[in-house]
Amino acid sequence: MNIIDLYEIMAQSRADIRKKVVIEFLKESAGSSEETSRYEYNVEKYGDYKIVLKRPGVFKKGFDFTVNIRGLYFKKNRRYINPSFDDIENALHYAKKHFPDDYPFVKDEINKIFNVDTYNFSKLKNVQFKDFEGNKHPIIIILLAIKWLFISEDISYWNWSGRNMFMNDLKKEDLA
Numbered sequence: 001m002n003i004i005d006l007y008e009i010m011a012q013s014r015a016d017i018r019k020k021v022v023i024e025f026l027k028e029s030a031g032s033s034e035e036t037s038r039y040e041y042n043v044e045k046y047g048d049y050k051i052v053l054k055r056p057g058v059f060k061k062g063f064d065f066t067v068n069i070r071g072l073y074f075k076k077n078r079r080y081i082n083p084s085f086d087d088i089e090n091a092l093h094y095a096k097k098h099f100p101d102d103y104p105f106v107k108d109e110i111n112k113i114f115n116v117d118t119y120n121f122s123k124l125k126n127v128q129f130k131d132f133e134g135n136k137h138p139i140i141i142i143l144l145a146i147k148w149l150f151i152s153e154d155i156s157y158w159n160w161s162g163r164n165m166f167m168n169d170l171k172k173e174d175l176a
Contacts, residue, residue: 002028002039006053009043013116014162018154025055041065047135051144054082063155069141069146075132076146081162083145085166091129091142092175096105099127099139106139110176114167 003054007025024041030035034054044051057064066082070111073079074087083091083167096103105123112119128136147165154162170176 002037004039005042007042007045009107013114017116017151018158021155022063025065034094043148045139046144047071047138049141051141051148053148065152065155067145067152069145072137072141073130073133075104079158083142085169086151088144088146088149089170089175090174091139092170093173095127095139095142096175102127105145108176109143110146110170111150113143114163114176115151119143 008016009020010025011020025039025051028039033061041053041055042050043053046065049069052068052070054068055065057066068080068081073081074083087150091171092106095106099106104126106127109119109121109124121143124140124143127139129135129139129142149166150158150163154168156162157165167176
């Protein structure tokens with residue numbers, strides 16, 4: 001397993017971030033017939049949590065990767081660290097219901113992340129969500145996962161709408 005820190009990757013646009021991430025992936029060594037070439041990219045930190053990209057992703061096609069949150073588990077039938085879109089929406093619904101006065105700030109930051117604008121989580125330090133065991137976690141880690149899920153969609157759906165599909169789902173649920 002190759003572990004690479006990419007904490008400082010910055011971009012001014014969707015095209016710029018897509019290019020920078022793809023260029024990093026192009027540096028990977030090819031696998032062999034005996035063994036797959038595997039990589040983990042540390043891309044964000046918040047408190048005891050980390051956002052880690054794992055390659056190859058579950059589909060093992062092209063630039064596919066999974067977005068994982070170290071320090072947090074999700075569960076349907078088994079525990080896992082790569083949140084689904086439903087897991088993200090559930091966390092946001094919890095925050096919206098239990099922190100109604102702060103949720104407009106959550107929505108604002110999601111929109112800034114979507115637009116690749118500068119975001120600021122200072123007003124969200126007390127906003128939380130519960131995991132499947134009932135443990136509370138900061139919503140900020142979900143927002144950082146959203147950032148990388150948007151980037152994943154931009155890369156996976158390069159010539160289509162990319163991040164718009166996920167954002168439209170969040171808007172339909174009045175979460176963004």
